[in-house]
Amino acid sequence: MPKTSLDALDRKILVQLQSDGRMSLANLAAKVGLSPSPCLRRVRNLERSGVIARYVAVLDQRAVGLPVSIFISIKLEKQKQEALDKFAKAIARWPEVLECYLMTGPRDYWLRVVVPDLDAYERFLKQKLTRLEGIASIESSFALEQVKYTNVLPLG
Amino acid sequence: MPKTSLDALDRKILVQLQSDGRMSLANLAAKVGLSPSPCLRRVRNLERSGVIARYVAVLDQRAVGLPVSIFISIKLEKQKQEALDKFAKAIARWPEVLECYLMTGPRDYWLRVVVPDLDAYERFLKQKLTRLEGIASIESSFALEQVKYTNVLPLG
DNA sequence: GGTGAAATTTTAGGTGC
DNA sequence: GCACCTAAAATTTCACC
Numbered sequence: 001m002p003k004t005s006l007d008a009l010d011r012k013i014l015v016q017l018q019s020d021g022r023m024s025l026a027n028l029a030a031k032v033g034l035s036p037s038p039c040l041r042r043v044r045n046l047e048r049s050g051v052i053a054r055y056v057a058v059l060d061q062r063a064v065g066l067p068v069s070i071f072i073s074i075k076l077e078k079q080k081q082e083a084l085d086k087f088a089k090a091i092a093r094w095p096e097v098l099e100c101y102l103m104t105g106p107r108d109y110w111l112r113v114v115v116p117d118l119d120a121y122e123r124f125l126k127q128k129l130t131r132l133e134g135i136a137s138i139e140s141s142f143a144l145e146q147v148k149y150t151n152v153l154p155l156g
Numbered sequence: 157m158p159k160t161s162l163d164a165l166d167r168k169i170l171v172q173l174q175s176d177g178r179m180s181l182a183n184l185a186a187k188v189g190l191s192p193s194p195c196l197r198r199v200r201n202l203e204r205s206g207v208i209a210r211y212v213a214v215l216d217q218r219a220v221g222l223p224v225s226i227f228i229s230i231k232l233e234k235q236k237q238e239a240l241d242k243f244a245k246a247i248a249r250w251p252e253v254l255e256c257y258l259m260t261g262p263r264d265y266w267l268r269v270v271v272p273d274l275d276a277y278e279r280f281l282k283q284k285l286t287r288l289e290g291i292a293s294i295e296s297s298f299a300l301e302q303v304k305y306t307n308v309l310p311l312g
Numbered sequence: 313g314g315t316g317a318a319a320t321t322t323t324a325g326g327t328g329c
Numbered sequence: 330g331c332a333c334c335t336a337a338a339a340t341t342t343c344a345c346c
Contacts, residue, residue: 006220014220017213021177025322035332040323051219056212056307057173063207064162064170066309069257071266088303095310100303101225110227110297114309141266147244147256151212151307153222153270154251180340194313196342314346321340329332 006051009034011155013042014051018152021055058151066114069143070121072129074109075136083134090132096124162207165190167311169198170207174308177211214307222270225299226277228285230265231292239290246288252280 006014012032016023023031029039046052061067076083084102087109091100099112115121121140129138162170168188172179179187185195202208217223232239240258243265247256255268271277277296285294 014213014215018215019210019212021211021213024320036322037324037333038331041330049219050216053214053216054175055177056175056214057170057177058209058212058307059170059174059309060206060209061309063205064309064311066311071257071259091304095308095312097304098307098309099305101227101299102301102303103227104298104300108297109303110299141264142260143257143266144260145258147258147265148247148253149255151214151254152251153215153217153220153254155220155222156251181342182340191314192341193315193343197313316345317343319340319342321338323336323338325335325337327333329330 010042010046010051013039013046015152015155017043017052018155061114061146065116068115068117068121069146070113070115071141071143072111072113073103073139074111074129075138076107076109077134077136087132087134090128094124094128096120096128166198166202166207169195169202171308171311173199173208174311217270217302221272224271224273224277225302226269226271227297227299228267228269229259229295230267230285232263232265233290233292243288243290246284250280250284252276252284 009032013028016028016031025036025040025043028043029036032039034042043052061069076087088100091097091109091111096113096115097111098114101110102108103110113121113124115124125138129135165188169184172184172187181192181196181199184199185192188195190198199208217225232243244256247253247265247267252269252271253267254270257266258264259266269277269280271280281294281296285291
């Protein structure tokens with residue numbers, strides 16, 4: 001992966017595509033002050049180099065019947081690499097887990113889980129999370145409101 | 157916003173577009189078992205009704221020089237609606253904050269902040285967050301690793 | 313929901329600055 | 330490296346069944 005340092009034009013392109021991933025090339029080129037051809041070249045380069053990881057449709061959680069976001073912090077018993085790997089693999093398999101981070105400090109994980117209701121959450125806990133070996137403790141908090149949720153990184 | 161309950165075909169479409177928001181209509185139609193026209197009609201309906209909120213490009217945080225994710229929990233002094241609104245508006249303005257949730261319990265907020273380095277984080281704290289009125293306490297944790305990060309909701 | 317054709321957009325190539 | 334132009338290919342879009 002070549003470390004293409006981004007210039008001002010690349011950044012402008014990224015700012016636009018983060019807000020509208022389906023913007024037409026002509027429109028994008030106009031907004032960043034390029035003609036379509038070099039603009040497309042840059043976009044393709046950003047895609048190939050992995051700067052643009054993917055394009056996605058963002059859904060409304062409530063509109064699809066998944067209004068409940070739950071945050072879980074997890075402490076593992078062991079700090080062995082093996083245990084961490086096992087945990088990561090399980091997380092990757094479970095569609096309810098949208099985000100997971102390994103945190104500083106006492107080897108904690110932090111998860112965002114999305115489910116349709118509290119019953120589904122209980123099922124997730126009982127049938128999946130608590131069946132994992134090596135977990136020392138689990139703490140859950142519930143989101144009352146999503147105040148902000150964006151993919152737009154502060155490139156400015 | 158009409159509560160269009162989603163049928164199996166809508167869900168299939170959403171599953172696909174969550175993974176690839178730029179999938180061509182012909183491709184999408186084939187994957188869900190429709191011909192392009194009715195498929196496009198459904199996609200447009202999903203867009204108009206707000207089920208599909210937007211299309212975006214997802215960037216690689218590290219590749220754009222923003223490797224640091226910090227999680228902040230905040231307790232407010234007052235629980236007045238006015239204070240909550242003020243807080244929400246400030247959050248919306250700050251590009252470093254990618255996610256913010258109002259949590260159950262002791263009226264806590266939970267934030268995910270993205271910055272290039274710890275200096276930038278310190279600036280964010282000193283020049284923005286700590287200047288807000290009504291904050292009782294702030295706690296920060298750092299992410300060592302992003303184990304999972306997806307927008308794909310569990311529609312299955 | 314399907315078919316087919318028109319309109320638009322994307323994409324690649326070539327020239328000169 | 331970009332602007333400009335051209336043209337082919339792919340995609341989106343729409344009237345109609």
